[in-house]
Amino acid sequence: ESIRSQCSARDRLRMSQLVSTGWQFDETGSLNPCDFIRLLENSRFQKKRKAPVRVMTIHQSKGLEFDCVVLPELDTSLFKAPEAAAGSPATGEPADRVCVWVNRSLRQLLPDNLQAAFSETIGQKVAESLCLFYVAMTRARRCLVMLSPPMEGGKPPKTFAGLLLAALSDKTQAGPSETIWETGDPQWFVERPVAAAKSRGARAASVADAAAVPASAPAGAQSGTRRPVAASGRILLSPMPDGRRRGLARSAPSRHDQTTLTLPVLAPAAPRQVRGRGRGAAASAAGVGAAAVVSAAESVEPRIRGILLHGWFELLQWLDQEPEDQSLLDAAMRLQIPVETAQALLPAFRRLLLSDSVRRTFDRATAGAATVFRPWLPQLASGEARLVVDRERPFVLLERSQLIRGTIDRLVQVKLGSRVVAADIVDFKTDHVSGEVGEWIRGRVEYYGSQLLEYRRAVARICRLDPAHVQARLLLLQADAVVEVG
Incomplete structure (x- = not known):
């Protein structure tokens, strides 16, 4: 005291x-x-309140925002040599060649495929550095200050500061205390009274008018300061050569990506009784497999039914490993579907497992009845080959300057050792049957055919298989039919 x-x-x-x-x-x-x-x-002692100035790394700043951000160490190189270089056949595929990192003079003595691996690694590391730099710059709400030591020489250095110098100025060097580029209001921290607008439209117009007024130069700014043409502070990038646009075009094989979901809550439906015992009961249940989903809970929105059935089939590897009811209800909770809705569809799902198409597709003894697996059945029976099941398998591929991404419901592969020799793609569909069944099935195959063919090409590239050794099938649950596509 x-x-x-x-x-x-x-x-x-x-x-x-x-x-x-x-x-x-x-x-x-x-x-x-x-x-x-x-x-x-x-011991660590916490402060009662946060400090007005906080010092942290870029990684620590992720998810945070500040009124003013200062980046003081921009002389860091865009690329730091790793311990090894790795190359892959295509984007998203595993590496197939690795080499200890060597300098440029020794690199020229390596085979072409290893030199390509070095170029690929450098590109990846530079891209990661630029992404990190983007994170740092976007932490600022109102003011961003970027500092660097003087840059002298014939060309900008390969650092973050050199990148900014080349992008924002025509100069190749920057002296002490020189401002390379600036925009906006230097007095952003001064509070100003804002006149109340008569309407939202008038307020928007006043904001637009204010944005069109160039910001005044701050005191002490260098005469060589370069400002952008756009008074709003936007940097307009030059057009790409040959009319190409920046970034990669993206596509997804599935046509049902843009959908708004609603989750209805239903009272549990009483399961229908299937008379008979043993094999007769199973045959009777299989006969109603096509109508099981609708009969269990007719008022369930079709999209919700599809999501839930996909989630449940994801738990199923083979028919001899049927999931328990509690596992199915837990999966519904993870999908944020009310338990009442899940309980209403449980009997329908159990009946679907007895349908002929599902039993053939999920029969381990026949390798899912896939025709592409028939040449390998002896090796599978002897244990020389094995089946590997991937459920909800995501993929990303670069093809003709387009980024293709998707998720395969079920992918079964035959492996000899570590090598994939054949693959079977199964895509589940819960579409409601309308009209004549045969005509409806042909329409579904035509509608989903391009999606399955994209999946087939993707699996052939990922597994390095001839497309003839990849089979794509459509499992139409409502029609109790499994159809090969392509």
């Missing part, structure tokens, strides 16, 4: 924390001062 008046607020906080820690240490019964010092060194 005698020194409180001579301490700052921070010192008083630290003193109170020291005293509090001393009382805690006193309860341990130790009289050794060294133990108390070690306790202080290993």
Whole structure:
């Protein structure tokens, strides 16, 4: 208390924390001062409030925003040599060649495929650095200040500062205290009264008019300061050569990506009784497989029914490993589908498992009845080959300057050792049958055919297979039919 008046607020906080820690240490019964010092060194003391200036790494700043962000160390190289270089046949595929990192002079002595791996690794590392730089710049809400040491030489260095110099200025060097580029209001931190607009339209017009007024130059700005043509502060990128646009075009084989979901809550439906016992009961249940989904809960929205059935079939590897009801309900909860809706569809799902198309597709003994697997059935029976099942298998491929991405419901592969020799794609569809069944099936095959062919090409590339060794099938649950596509 005698020194409180001579301490700052921070010192008083630290003193109170020291005293509090001393009382805690006193309860341990130790009289050794060294133990108390070690306790202080290993303890972390929180501040009562956040500091007005916070210092952190770019990774630590992810997800945060600040009124003003200062990036003081932009002389960092865009590329730091890793321990090894790796190359892959295509984007998204696993690496097929690796080499210890060597300098450029030794790199020229390597085979072409390893030199390509070095180029690919450099491109990936530079892209990662640029993404990190983007994260750093976008943490600022109102002001972004980027600092770098002077840059001298014939061309900009291969650093973040050199990148900014080349992008925002025609110069190849920058001297001490020189401003390379600036825009916006230098007095952004000064609060100004805002006149109330008569309407939202008038307010929008006033904002647009204000954006069209160039910002005044701050005091002490260099005469060589370059400002963008657009007064709003936007940097207009130059057009790509040959009419190409920046970035990759993206596509998804599925035509049903843009859908709004609603989750109805239903009362549990009483399961229908299937008369008979043993094999006769199974045959009777299989006969109603096509109508099972509708009969269980007719009022369930079709999209919700499809999501839930896909989630449940994802749990099913083979028919001899049927999931328990509780596992199915847990899966519905993960999909954020009400338990009442899941309970209403449980009997229908069990009946679907007895339908002929599902039993053939999920029969381990016949490898899912896939025709592409027939040459390998002896090896599968002897154990020389094995079946590997991937459910909800995502993929991303680069093809003809287009990024193709999708998710395969079920992918079964035959492997000899670590090599894939054949693959079977199964896509589940829960579309409602309308009209004549045969005509409806032909329409569904035509509608989903391009999607399955994209999946087939993707699997052939990923597994390095001849497309003839990849089979794509459409499992139409409502029609109790499985149809090969292509």
